[in-house]
Amino acid sequence: MNEVIIKALYLTVIVYFLTLVLSRILGRKLVSQMTFFDYIVGIMIGSAAVQAATVQKNPSLSAFIILIVICLLTFIIDIIHLKSIRLRKLVDSEPIVVIEKGKIVDKNMKKIQLSLDELNMMLREKNYFNHADVESAILEANGKLSVQAKAEKQPLTPSDIYLTPAYKGLTRDVIIDGKVMENNLKYINKDEHWLKKQLVSYGVHDFKDVFYAGMDTSGNFYVSKKQNNKEVPGMHGIE
Structure with missing residues (x-):
């Protein structure tokens, strides 16, 4: 046995x-x-x-x-x-157009055995509750629906009002669960001495006391301290 x-x-x-x-x-x-x-x-x-x-x-x-x-x-x-x-x-299904120029392509719907109820559900999942708001929709090979809204229903973007927003790239993790990410520090041209100075302003004197710290491309520094295991009244929304 x-x-x-x-x-x-x-x-x-x-x-x-x-x-x-x-x-x-x-x-x-x-x-x-x-x-x-x-x-x-x-x-x-x-x-x-x-x-x-x-x-x-x-x-x-x-x-x-x-x-x-x-x-x-x-x-x-x-x-x-x-x-x-x-x-x-041969391996993947081809993308199928199910709405074109604002009209449902029933021929393609029958081809892929997609019911109107299923199409409506998939549109609602994309926050489209009216067919009239949709210019085109494509059922992708992975079964997901890609939707293009009509021009007048698309959300306003900065370029529409001739604004150029500031560049925002990825936030670089510099500390994760008390461990310094050396490669990321080098990438942003910083060292541990600089990192310690930043942490002091947050009342932190040891890397091990930091759960997460990171810096974005604008130079904004974010710190989340480790919490002790002792529960504080109200910390879960219940007094």
């Missing part, structure tokens, strides 16, 4: 780290950007991983091989996918 448990734990750990390594090699993709093909591949990888981890007799070398081959094929397909339009059309 003990041997079975140890073997199961051993296989699970191996499969876990193997899957982790393979997923890192394959790259990362947000769930919202995944296509139907990506989901199928994910299910196949998961099934192979479970098979490799749960078979007790003859630790299923074939399952490990299947897992590696699936990931290898996916990696190769992804590379070709970037360079081949034909493969992209």
Whole structure:
């Protein structure tokens, strides 16, 4: 019995780290950007991983091989996918126009079996409650709806009133959970001596007392101190 448990734990750990390594090699993709093909591949990888981890007799070398081959094929397909339009059309669904020039394209709706209720729901999720406000809408390969509002319904931008807003880039993290981000400090041409001076103005004298600190491209410095574990009355909105 003990041997079975140890073997199961051993296989699970191996499969876990193997899957982790393979997923890192394959790259990362947000769930919202995944296509139907990506989901199928994910299910196949998961099934192979479970098979490799749960078979007790003859630790299923074939399952490990299947897992590696699936990931290898996916990696190769992804590379070709970037360079081949034909493969992209084969693997991914093509974007479909469902609203054009303010009118619903019912022919395309039937083609992709999208009901009017589903279209209305997707428009509402984009904060469009009236078809008359929409110039065009495209159902993307990942199932998301891209919507372009009519010119008169689009929000006002600074360029519309001839304003040039100040540039705002990324905020650089300089301290995360008490640890100084050396590379980011170098990127903004600062050092720890400068950082200590900034923290003193916030009443902080030790990097370890800072949960987060960062600086944006305008030179604005932000600090969030670590909180002690002792609860303060009202800190959760309840006295």
